[in-house]
Amino acid sequence: MKGNYLGELEELVLLHVGILYPEAYGVAVMDEIEKQAGRSLNISAVHSVLTRLEDKGYLKSKMGDPTEERGGRRKRIFLLTAAGKRALEEANELRNQLYSQIPKMALQFSPVVVRC
Amino acid sequence: MKSVPPKWADRFLQWYCRADLLEEIQGDAYELFYRTAKESIRKANLYFIWNVLRFFRIKNIRKSKSSNHTIPSTAMIKNMLVVAIRNFMRQPGHSFLSIAGLSAGLTCVLLIMLWIINEKSFDRFHTDTDKIFKVLTHVDADGSFQTYDVASSSMDVSSIPEAGTLVSVSTGTRWPHELCFRPEGKSNECIYLNGVYANEHLFSVFNFPVLKGDANPLKGASNIAVSEKMSQALYGATDPIGKTIKIDGSQDVTIVSVFKNAPSNSSLQFDFALPYAVLQKQWGLNDEVMARNFFNMYVKTNSIISAEKLTEKLNDIRVLTEAHKAQKVSYQAYPLTDWHLKSKFEGGKNTGGRIEYIVLFSVIGGLVVLMAVINLVNMSTARATLRAKEIGIRKVTGALRSTIAIQFMTESFLFVFFSFVISVLLAQLALPYFSNLTMQSVSLTLLSGSVPIYLICLLISVALLAGIYPSLIMSSFQPIRILKNQLTSKSSGSQGFRKALLIVQLSVSIIIIIFGGVLYKQLEFITNKNLGFNRSNMIRVEPTYRLLKKFDAFKNELLKNPTIVSIGASNDNLLNSAGANTGVTWLGKPEDSRVSFRTIGCISEFPATMGLKIIEGHDFQVEKTDTLRTEVLISKEAVKTMGLKNPVGEEIKIGQMPCVIIGVVDDFHTSSLHETLLPVILFRQSVEAVSALYVAFKPGTTEESMRALTNTYKTLEPDYTMKYWFQDETFDEMYKTEIVASRLVLLFTVISLSIAVIGIIGLATFNTLRKTKEISIRRVFGASAAQALSVLTREFLWVLVIAMLVASPLAWYAADHWLQGFAYHTTMPWWIFGATCISIAVLIIFIIWLQGMKAIRANPTETLRSE
Numbered sequence: 001m002k003g004n005y006l007g008e009l010e011e012l013v014l015l016h017v018g019i020l021y022p023e024a025y026g027v028a029v030m031d032e033i034e035k036q037a038g039r040s041l042n043i044s045a046v047h048s049v050l051t052r053l054e055d056k057g058y059l060k061s062k063m064g065d066p067t068e069e070r071g072g073r074r075k076r077i078f079l080l081t082a083a084g085k086r087a088l089e090e091a092n093e094l095r096n097q098l099y100s101q102i103p104k105m106a107l108q109f110s111p112v113v114v115r116c
Numbered sequence: 117m118k119s120v121p122p123k124w125a126d127r128f129l130q131w132y133c134r135a136d137l138l139e140e141i142q143g144d145a146y147e148l149f150y151r152t153a154k155e156s157i158r159k160a161n162l163y164f165i166w167n168v169l170r171f172f173r174i175k176n177i178r179k180s181k182s183s184n185h186t187i188p189s190t191a192m193i194k195n196m197l198v199v200a201i202r203n204f205m206r207q208p209g210h211s212f213l214s215i216a217g218l219s220a221g222l223t224c225v226l227l228i229m230l231w232i233i234n235e236k237s238f239d240r241f242h243t244d245t246d247k248i249f250k251v252l253t254h255v256d257a258d259g260s261f262q263t264y265d266v267a268s269s270s271m272d273v274s275s276i277p278e279a280g281t282l283v284s285v286s287t288g289t290r291w292p293h294e295l296c297f298r299p300e301g302k303s304n305e306c307i308y309l310n311g312v313y314a315n316e317h318l319f320s321v322f323n324f325p326v327l328k329g330d331a332n333p334l335k336g337a338s339n340i341a342v343s344e345k346m347s348q349a350l351y352g353a354t355d356p357i358g359k360t361i362k363i364d365g366s367q368d369v370t371i372v373s374v375f376k377n378a379p380s381n382s383s384l385q386f387d388f389a390l391p392y393a394v395l396q397k398q399w400g401l402n403d404e405v406m407a408r409n410f411f412n413m414y415v416k417t418n419s420i421i422s423a424e425k426l427t428e429k430l431n432d433i434r435v436l437t438e439a440h441k442a443q444k445v446s447y448q449a450y451p452l453t454d455w456h457l458k459s460k461f462e463g464g465k466n467t468g469g470r471i472e473y474i475v476l477f478s479v480i481g482g483l484v485v486l487m488a489v490i491n492l493v494n495m496s497t498a499r500a501t502l503r504a505k506e507i508g509i510r511k512v513t514g515a516l517r518s519t520i521a522i523q524f525m526t527e528s529f530l531f532v533f534f535s536f537v538i539s540v541l542l543a544q545l546a547l548p549y550f551s552n553l554t555m556q557s558v559s560l561t562l563l564s565g566s567v568p569i570y571l572i573c574l575l576i577s578v579a580l581l582a583g584i585y586p587s588l589i590m591s592s593f594q595p596i597r598i599l600k601n602q603l604t605s606k607s608s609g610s611q612g613f614r615k616a617l618l619i620v621q622l623s624v625s626i627i628i629i630i631f632g633g634v635l636y637k638q639l640e641f642i643t644n645k646n647l648g649f650n651r652s653n654m655i656r657v658e659p660t661y662r663l664l665k666k667f668d669a670f671k672n673e674l675l676k677n678p679t680i681v682s683i684g685a686s687n688d689n690l691l692n693s694a695g696a697n698t699g700v701t702w703l704g705k706p707e708d709s710r711v712s713f714r715t716i717g718c719i720s721e722f723p724a725t726m727g728l729k730i731i732e733g734h735d736f737q738v739e740k741t742d743t744l745r746t747e748v749l750i751s752k753e754a755v756k757t758m759g760l761k762n763p764v765g766e767e768i769k770i771g772q773m774p775c776v777i778i779g780v781v782d783d784f785h786t787s788s789l790h791e792t793l794l795p796v797i798l799f800r801q802s803v804e805a806v807s808a809l810y811v812a813f814k815p816g817t818t819e820e821s822m823r824a825l826t827n828t829y830k831t832l833e834p835d836y837t838m839k840y841w842f843q844d845e846t847f848d849e850m851y852k853t854e855i856v857a858s859r860l861v862l863l864f865t866v867i868s869l870s871i872a873v874i875g876i877i878g879l880a881t882f883n884t885l886r887k888t889k890e891i892s893i894r895r896v897f898g899a900s901a902a903q904a905l906s907v908l909t910r911e912f913l914w915v916l917v918i919a920m921l922v923a924s925p926l927a928w929y930a931a932d933h934w935l936q937g938f939a940y941h942t943t944m945p946w947w948i949f950g951a952t953c954i955s956i957a958v959l960i961i962f963i964i965w966l967q968g969m970k971a972i973r974a975n976p977t978e979t980l981r982s983e
Contacts, residue, residue, distance in 0.1 A: 026144040043144050044170035051137075051175070063139075069150055073143035 006058075006087055012037060013049045014058060014088055017078050025064065025075040026050065050078055058084030119157050121149045121164040129168045134178045141171055192519070193526070200527045203503070210878065214495050215535050217874040220867050221488030222539035222578070227550050228481035229570060230543070232474055237381045238456035242323040244416070247280075249426055249449040251413040254464040256444035257698050257710040261464035265455075266410040267447055268440065275434040278421045283321045283414040284392075285384065286313040290658065290807065292398045295363060295388075296836055299350050306837040309346055311388035313395040313411075319375065321416045322384065329357045329373030337393035340369040343377045346387040363390075365835075367397055383456050415449065423449045444710065472937070473857055480864050483624045485578065487868055490617045491875040492531065492582040496524075497614060498882035500590050507590055508598035520591035528583025536575050553863070554856050585613075615915050618879065622919035623926070625872040626952055630927035631934075632865040633948035635858045638935060641942035642851055648784025649690055650727040650812065651843040653681075655825065656689065657809040658839040666832050667803045673831070677824040679817035684725030685806040686718035686798075691846050693786040696794060702758045702768040711757055714786045714794045715770055717801030723749060723781060725812050728798075733764040733779030736800055745776040747800045752783045754795030768797075775799060788850050792939040810843075876912075876960055880967045884908060891968075892976035901972050908968045912960055920953045 006014070016032045017024040030046045033039055053059045064075040080088075126142075133141055145167045152160035204211045242248060251267035269286075273279040287293060289310065296306040312318070316334040319326055319341070326333070326341070333341035340361060347356045356371045363369055369390065378385050396406050417426065426449035430436065436447060446464075460469040507520055663670060671683050696712035720736035728749075736747060748768070755763045766777045775797075785793050813821035829838040848855065891904045928944070935941040971979075 026140065027147050042170050043148060043167055044173065047141065047144065047171070048173065048175060069147050070143035071146040071150075073139050073146065075143060076140040 006091055009045075009049055010053060011088070011091055012039075013046065014053060014080070014084060017050075017053075017059060017084075018080050018088065021079065022077065024078045029078075053084070054078070056083075057081060058087050119153050119160070121146065122161050125165045125168045129171065132172060132177050134176055137176055141176065145171070196523045196526050197530070199506070199523075200530050203527075207499075210495065210499070210881070213874045213878055214492055214531065215538065217491045217871045218488045218532065218535035218578075218582075219538040219542065221484045221871055222535055222574075223542040223546065224484045224864060224867050225481045225574065226539060226543040226571075227546060228477050229574075230547070230567070231550075231554060232478060233567065233570075234381060235457065235470065235474055239381070239383050239452050241379055241381065242321075242452070245453055246451065247417045247420065248321065248452040249415045249417070249423060250452050250455050251415060251430065252448040252450050252461075253410065254446045254448060254461075255698070256446070256464070257696070257712045260712070261461070262696055262712060263461035263464060264410065265412060265459070267413040268437075269409050269411045269413070270407040271413055271435060273415060273430075273435055275432065276426075276429045278417045278419055278426065278429070279415050280418040281317045281321050281416045282315075283317045283416065284315045284411045285318060285414070286392070286395060286409075286411040287384070287386070292364070292395060297346070297350055297361065300352075300354075300359075304835060306835070307349055308837070308839060309349075309387040310385070311390060312384070312386040313390050313392050315392060317416075318389055321414065324378060324382075325376045326373045327376055328355070329371070331373070333373040334389060334391045336370075336372065337391055338367070338369050339372045339391060340394075341373045341375055341389045342371055343375055343387045345377050347371075347374050363394060364398060367394055369394060383452075414452065423451050468937075470853065473853065476857070477860065480628065480861075480868075483628070484864060484868055484871070485574075487621050487624055487871045487875070489578060489582045490621050491871060491878065492528070493585050494614055494617055494875055495878045496528070496582075496586040497589055498879060500586065500593075503590070504593060504598045507593050508595045511593070511595040512599070517591045521587040524587035524590055525579075525583040528586070529579045532575060532579040532582060536571075536578075540571070553859050614879075615911070618875065618915050619919045619922065621872055621875055622916060622956070623923040625868050626919060626923035626956065627927040627930065628861070628865050628868045629952045629956075630923070630948055631931050632858075632861040633952065634931035634935065634945060635854075635861055637942050637945045637948070638938065639851070639854055639858050641940075642789055642854070642938075643848075645785075645789060645940065647691075648728070648782055651691065651847050653813050653815050653818075654725075654843040655811045655813070655821070656841045656843055656846070657811060657825070657829070659685075659806065659809050660833050660836050661804075662835075663809075663829070663833045664804050664806065667809075670809075670828060670832055673828045674811065674824060677821070679814050679821045680824060681812040681814060682721055682725045683812070684719065684722035684810040685803055685808065686716055686722050686810070687801065687805060687807045688714075688716045689808055689846070690716070690726060690784065690786055691843060692788070692850060697770065697797075699771045700768060700797065702760070702766070704759065712794055713754065713757075714796045716786075716796065716798050717805060718798055719803050719806065720800060722810070723798065725810050728784060729782040730779050731782050733777070735779060740800070745774045746770075747778045748775045749779045749781050749798040750777055751781055751796040753793060754797060755780055757795040770797065770799060773799075789940045790938055873959070873963070876963050877967070880908070880912070880964045883911075884964075884967045884971050888971045888974075888979050891971050892974070892979040895972070895976045896980075904972045905965060905968055908964050909961055912964060913957070916953075916957055916960060924949055924953075 012033060013029060016029050016036070019036075020028055020032055026043055026047050029050065030041055030043055033041060033046070050059065050061075054061055058081060059078045060081050061076050061078050064077045066072050066074050129142060129145065130138065145164055148167060149160050149164045152163050239245060250265065251271070253264045253267050255262045255264070269284050271282065273282050293312065294308055294310045297309055299305055299307060314334055316332060318324070318334060319332060327344065329341075330339070333339045340363075342350075342356060350356065351359065356374060359371050360368050361371065375389075377387075392406070396403075399406070415426065415430075427447065430447040430449055433441060436445070448464075456469075457471040457474065458466050458469045460467050510520060510523075659667075667685070674680050674683060693714050693716065697715040698710045698712050700711070700713045700715065720738055723730070723735055730749070731752065733749075736749070740747065745767070748770075750758075750763060750768075758768070760766055760777075763777050763780050768775050768777065781796075781798070783793060784796070786796060787794075811821070811825055825840070826838060887908060891899075891907060894904055894907065927949070932944065935944070
């Protein structure tokens with residue numbers, strides 16, 4: 001299991017690649033993360049996570065068409081693989097399952113108790 | 117217009133980035149750049165650069181394409197070594213020349229390095245040596261500063277919070293610092309040893325470890341601490357602690373400790389240490405007068421403080437005292453570790469010292485290494501044509517450029533390593549001789565302390581320097597062209613580059629030779645300079661008190677010998693007078709004038725013995741003519757300084773002593789020629805107060821005179837061994853540094869010249885080989901031998917002319933700078949410039965002629981038929 005462990009940033013990026021389908025590439029993912037999650041990342045960080053996910057087999061990529069805004073260079077478009085989809089589902093499931101096990105009491109906050 | 121991101125950053129990205137990742141990474145970076153550029157170009161530029169730097173990760177960096185080939189296998193390394201050794205053996209003469217040149221150069225550098233390390237290590241062995249300061253005294257004498265390395269012994273630093281301990285040391289070279297000690301059991305033998313008088317902190321502040329006995333010996337008023345050497349000399353193997361020594365035959369002191377001999381890199385050298393109480397008794401001074409003395413004062417601070425700050429605090433009125441301030445005295449705190457190398461002061465400012473020689477020899481050492489490296493580079497690139505086929509075959513069978521480069525680097529390392537081993541051996545062998553040459557024990561060996569680290573750094577940098585150019589050039593050969601024999605001279609390394617190297621080499625040789633010549637000329641000038649008095653055929657004898665009492669008997673006895681000319685006595689040595697007197701007054705002296713005079717007390721025969729020329733008035737008579745006042749002779753310079761019209765008969769005062777001028781003597785020097793001469797006053801003194809006797813003898817009778825002198829001394833002073841010096845030797849001693857320097861420069865001149873000659877021989881050989889056919893064809897068409905020779909020499913002569921143009925001004929500058937350090941110096945010897953250039957030109961033509969004659973004499977058909 002250790003090798004398939006999905007880090008927090010990895011999960012975030014993986015989700016965004018899914019959201020942006022079929023136009024997920026470096027800069028787009030970076031922008032989307034900033035918009036949705038409010039986290040500003042450096043492009044190189046996004047880039048290294050994307051390639052790492054590809055190495056793990058959660059993503060596959062193909063070269064897109066050259067565009068003017070990139071000085072005539074092509075984009076690398078990332079797509080979820082079946083393994084990627086499963087990894088997301090597992091992560092999601094695990095989280096929901098764990099969340100549901102939290103006793104109700106623990107989630108009840110009275111304004112009197114919280115005083116710090 | 118569309119903006120573009122910074123070019124260099126883009127290029128950097130393209131350079132490092134993996135090819136398969138480049139497009140997307142660059143694309144992302146560009147996209148972000150264009151987007152930001154809509155707001156601000158500056159911001160976009162910065163953002164782009166930032167992104168490029170952030171993308172610089174191991175994962176994104178381009179792997180070397182042939183990563184599995186860059187490290188050659190052991191078999192390949194073996195092959196390289198074999199080939200290198202075969203090449204070496206095939207041309208033994210050439211290899212020998214290269215190695216000889218490099219070894220000579222490296223030996224030089226090793227020796228210089230040892231010497232410099234030794235010089236720099238002075239006084240660094242003390243604990244917290246950066247917290248120890250020497251107190252210097254500057255006296256403002258009418259704008260011309262006199263600097264002394266002593267300060268008031270009664271100095272009180274209690275008002276300075278940082279100043280911890282004050283060490284007071286009195287040093288000297290004569291009585292009472294040099295004393296006669298008698299070894300146990302041999303009471304009429306005398307061993308002269310030099311020591312210091314110091315306060316009790318000497319052994320606690322400085323690192324002179326006490327081996328046996330009391331760790332703080334100078335507390336007791338009648339204690340003495342002796343060095344191991346002294347203990348050995350006086351008592352042999354027996355334990356000296358508790359023994360009593362009679363100092364000057366009167367004061368008893370007890371040996372309480374034995375300390376380790378002061379290391380040779382200490383500026384304080386002494387064989388015994390005594391408390392001040394002993395000195396005070398010897399001088400017979402009361403406490404008040406004693407406190408007025410100036411000694412070497414050292415301050416050890418509690419905390420790190422800059423010398424400037426401490427100086428400021430020392431000049432506070434509480435430390436300096438009103439009395440000293442009134443005499444325009446100021447103190448300076450000087451870091452102890454700087455003293456050895458920077459002890460020359462002019463106008464109250466440091467103007468260098470031995471450090472100048474350190475710099476000089478560092479430069480020379482660097483230049484010599486540079487020359488040796490250039491030689492190696494020149495020789496191996498010149499040889500490249502001969503090895504082109506080897507490289508071609510290697511490349512055809514699959515060697516990469518990097519493999520070839522590594523091969524030549526390996527060869528260079530092998531070469532340098534081999535020379536290095538030889539030079540380490542040579543340096544080790546030369547070390548005793550070198551110590552002798554530098555008149556100093558270079559105590560370091562090659563394998564101690566941090567020296568090996570320096571050696572390894574030197575080895576690696578020399579090997580890299582020597583290997584990088586040849587390996588780049590040779591690995592760039594195109595195999596097809598080589599194997600088709602189309603290798604032009606251009607592709608075997610740029611001719612221009614090689615010539616530039618030769619120019620550097622020749623310029624360096626010329627500079628060193630010219631500088632050496634000027635140095636020699638100046639030394640010759642010094643040795644032949646008329647100082648205004650005799651220094652040859654003159655013996656200086658250190659008198660004892662008893663001898664002075666019997667001076668008349670001594671004089672009469674000696675003068676009975678036909679070889680002895682005359683005997684004089686004074687309280688100072690004219691060659692090396694110390695101190696200047698600002699307390700001379702005369703009628704009409706300006707109120708605020710603080711002119712320095714040299715005041716020398718002497719007996720009536722002294723001026724005649726020294727050969728001083730009386731130009732006005734008369735010499736001292738045997739009987740005093742003026743009984744009320746002290747008779748004085750003054751120098752011409754002194755007449756000028758005082759502005760006297762008719763000096764003879766004028767009255768002056770030295771301190772409180774009334775004097776009358778009875779004559780004027782011609783100017784003479786009283787110290788090193790580095791300094792301008794001071795006005796001199798010779799005053800008549802009773803013989804009991806002198807400190808040196810001078811015996812002039814007839815030239816060529818040194819032996820007889822010495823015998824007569826020794827015998828007379830023995831009969832009158834049987835208890836002491838006579839201490840004497842030849843004046844001309846003392847004179848040479850004064851220019852020790854210059855003499856050492858000139859010897860070293862001579863050595864380096866020879867070495868650098870031989871390296872240059874080796875380089876020229878090597879280049880000339882290959883040049884001749886290359887031009888053999890050209891010469892043969894010229895010969896066929898009827899060129900004379902001289903014309904053929906001119907083909908070979910032409911390019912070398914151009915190189916030589918440029919080298920001369922470059923070297924002459926530099927040599928002039930260096931030599932002139934050095935000469936300015938002397939108040940009296942020779943004129944710039946221009947003939948040395950001409951002679952150097954002409955002789956180098958002749959030498960080069962001679963070498964080329966030697967090499968070229970074979971090619972010129974050979975039957976053209978022989979050479980032309982070979983293909």
